[in-house]
Amino acid sequence: MEKIRFILFNLAYTHRxxxxxxxxxxxxxxxxxxxxxVASLLEDSFELIxxxxxxxxxxxxMEYPTTMDDYASDIADMLDYFRIQKAAIxxxxxxxxxxxxxARLYPERVSGLALVSSQVLAxxxxxxxxxxxxxxxxxxxxxxxxxxxMTPKFTSDPRLQAVAREIMEKxxxxxxxxxxxxxxxxxxxxxxxxxxxxxxxxxxxxxDALIPVERAREIKAAVPNSYYVELKGVGHVPMLEAxxxxxxxxxxxx
Ligand code: MLT
Numbered sequence: 001m002e003k004i005r006f007i008l009f010n011l012a013y014t015h016r017x018x019x020x021x022x023x024x025x026x027x028x029x030x031x032x033x034x035x036x037x038v039a040s041l042l043e044d045s046f047e048l049i050x051x052x053x054x055x056x057x058x059x060x061x062m063e064y065p066t067t068m069d070d071y072a073s074d075i076a077d078m079l080d081y082f083r084i085q086k087a088a089i090x091x092x093x094x095x096x097x098x099x100x101x102x103a104r105l106y107p108e109r110v111s112g113l114a115l116v117s118s119q120v121l122a123x124x125x126x127x128x129x130x131x132x133x134x135x136x137x138x139x140x141x142x143x144x145x146x147x148x149x150m151t152p153k154f155t156s157d158p159r160l161q162a163v164a165r166e167i168m169e170k171x172x173x174x175x176x177x178x179x180x181x182x183x184x185x186x187x188x189x190x191x192x193x194x195x196x197x198x199x200x201x202x203x204x205x206x207x208d209a210l211i212p213v214e215r216a217r218e219i220k221a222a223v224p225n226s227y228y229v230e231l232k233g234v235g236h237v238p239m240l241e242a243x244x245x246x247x248x249x250x251x252x253x254x
Pocket of ligand 1: 092
């Protein structure tokens with residue numbers, strides 16, 4: 001992957017295709033490779049920019065606190081680097097939280113927004129505390145516990161569980177810790193939805209064991225003119241489980 005050298009770290013990215021600029025953001029604790037199949041299906045319609053969020057994949061590890069706004073400002077810096085003023089932003093799960101943070105900070109730079117297996121709600125107190133416990137557990141014992149817990153929740157397909165596990169196992173403990181704390185402290189973005197004057201695409205599997213499909217239905221109800229795709233029998237990783245349908249839905253951002 002290519003890298004942009006920022007002052008604090010290097011941001012790794014893939015840049016391919018021609019058309020409307022579209023940023024694809026991965027979820028936790030994954031990296032940009034989850035988008036590979038979807039990217040092949042989109043590169044004739046979009047100029048794709050697919051980063052590894054700070055700490056993940058081939059981007060440098062960050063050893064100090066990170067917020068959703070930090071991830072979002074990295075995306076703004078990345079777009080500046082490519083001299084792209086406005087782009088569509090699609091985020092998977094935690095990547096969706098980053099996309100929402102980006103849209104809050106830089107609404108004028110968003111041509112469209114896609115939330116893939118994501119949500120607009122903040123963490124309630126118990127799950128928030130759980131994130132801090134997981135972060136402490138990773139700091140003390142490593143990433144194994146989180147990998148074990150999350151693997152079966154991504155998808156019921158054993159082959160794709162192995163794919164997700166392999167990606168999760170490659171990530172650094174510092175990336176887990178930074179992202180867990182950033183997720184715990186993220187804002188509730190519900191009230192932001194009514195201020196979005198660009199196309200919104202929502203893609204969610206009805207068998208998602210990590211973020212229930214009700215969260216996506218609530219967004220659809222709040223933004224009736226959004227483009228909504230509910231994938232039957234699909235879990236938390238539609239880009240792996242239903243790449244074609246995911247790519248087709250994302251084309252609504254062109
Ligand atoms: C993700 O897949 O990015 C995370 O599971 C999202 C979350 O835990 O809220």
